[in-house]
Amino acid sequence: MKTTTLSLMLFAGTALAALPAQAAGSLNLICSADVVICEQMTGDFQKETGIKVNMVRLSSGETYAKIRAEARNPKTDMWWGGTGDPHLQAASDGLTLEYKSPMLDQLQDWAKKQAEGSGYRTVGIYAGALGWGYNTEIFSKKGLKEPKCWADLLDASLKGELQMANPNSSGTAYTALASLVQIMGEDQAFDYLKKLNGNISQYTKSGSAPVKAAARGEAGLGIVFMHDAVSQTAEGFPIKAIAPCEGTGYEIGSMSIVRGAKNIDSAKTWYDWALKPEVQSRMKDAKSFQLPSNKSAEVPKEAPRFEDIKLIDYDFATFGDAEKRKSLLERWDREVGTAAN
Template sequence: MKKKTLISALALSAALSTGSAFAAELNVVCSNEQDWCDLMAGNFEDKTGISVAMVRKSTGETLAQVRAEAGNPKIDVWWGGTGDPHLIAAAEGLTQPSGADTSELLGWAQNLAEISGGRTIGIHLGVLGVAYNADILKEKGIKPPACWKDLTDPQYKGEIQVANPNSSGTAYTELATIVQIFGEDDAFRLLKEIGENVNSYTKSGSAPSKAAARGETGISIGFEHDMVKLARAGFPLKIVSPCEGTGYEVGGVSIITGAKNFDEAKQWVEFVLSAEAQSAGPEVGVFNIPSNSNATIPPEAPAVESIKLIDYDFATYGATDTRERLLSRWDKEVKPGN
């Protein structure tokens, strides 16, 4: 693969804020892990000859940017991150149909396209889980958790790290999952009790598991494919699928309404939906489940057939009013300092 000519995040951020013209032909915000962002941008450039200017941002940050730039977008396509914010952007008319062929995609990926009127399409599936640092818990004589409710145990005081759902799609998926499992009022009581054991709410959804891997916290909540990557790297991380059941994300790709480089953006969508592109994930430790039915599923990917998955309601929890109401309640009842 030729050397990538990606614009730096700093330079791109400055250009976005000033409205400067880009030398690149396609402007992408990526809400996946940085290594995966870089690999896909490089592979796309190699295949198409189209230059890519890319910056990584969380889903919450990207949704805020897309809203702020409505009518005069500085980016063309949003790739990755949980599907709920993509659905919100679609419902608000901030994204547009790509017209891409979805016939090779698995049902859950096509479902995201159907719900959104083709404005966002599923690119991967990731299961929500809990990870713990086996060395830390053994050293402290703490029993590992097996269920969501276990995380309220006082033995985990100061041992749990999770992201803030206002900025992190991962954490919003956790919030919506617990609401769907326990009912809203009981869920917020549970989240408040878990919060008593949380040492930090991070900006990024993958940060807690990285902290657990490094021994900076005992327990994390996040997506299992991120945890698998860390465990394979040799960190003492063990993965738990909560006994009550768990939710999942369907990552999305969306073209921004008013994109200045629509044709190039459509080529990006078609590329990232292809079996060829999706099968490259394990090269950089991406172990989620690809949406293309012909893509290779990494053997390290979570075995969804053995996990108790809920029937995650994307239409409801990907709606603007639901998300805003749940986040407002989280800020009032769970956020530290309340």
């Protein structure tokens, strides 16, 4: 009898000890950054909070489409990472929730402007400039010249050597499309993209995939965010990052809570946690070399600095607008995508 009572007491004690983790809840997260940082963030958050994270990795364009399709019955609570344009589009479509984090005052001005411009339905978490990374060994073996400008990518010697992502699925590629439109004007940008298509071997789904292919020797060059090229260099691959001489656009990687989120408290907990300086300082450990949005976060020494790059005054409001985005993507499908098939 005493043994049975003791066993029951021990069982009850064990059950009670397990309660905090159960009470912590869960979070359904879509991560639109590189899978390595997605997994690191998920693991760190679970360890710190006890909240179970169900994480799926999807590109920005795919995530926007999924959240829109599920608007009446959301399956996602939090969307972390990926370019800001589709986050802004989701905000303007009323697909995400207004939330003013107590961490806002600690953020860089560009991150605050992203929040203000969206009615506080998204916020900047990191930033990075667009460019490309090329495989120096492949270029050397084939006698190819280092391309320093957008115009250089049209050189006939680069036929079949280039990869970029499809702007319908990839925020990186949409940023490239929107940047070229702002640099050249829309008609000239599409003329450029049609000519560039002759040198493209593949349009990938993911924005970072082209430079990973270059790192593996499957392509000569990938049009990507420069920090994704730097990540491959840090892994030991012969990749050199380039900022285009004519100027280039940049992303403000963003974070949004989905309207109708089932686990709203867990989503807000993630939101505040992801803006902490110590969390953003850890991103470099996953070889993620963006510029962090918290002013006190450590900037990785490898991160391409904005002051060293000729940046355009990227118009986030215009190119994050749903109608503008739709018209540009439809034109890309008509004039570039069909030619690629």
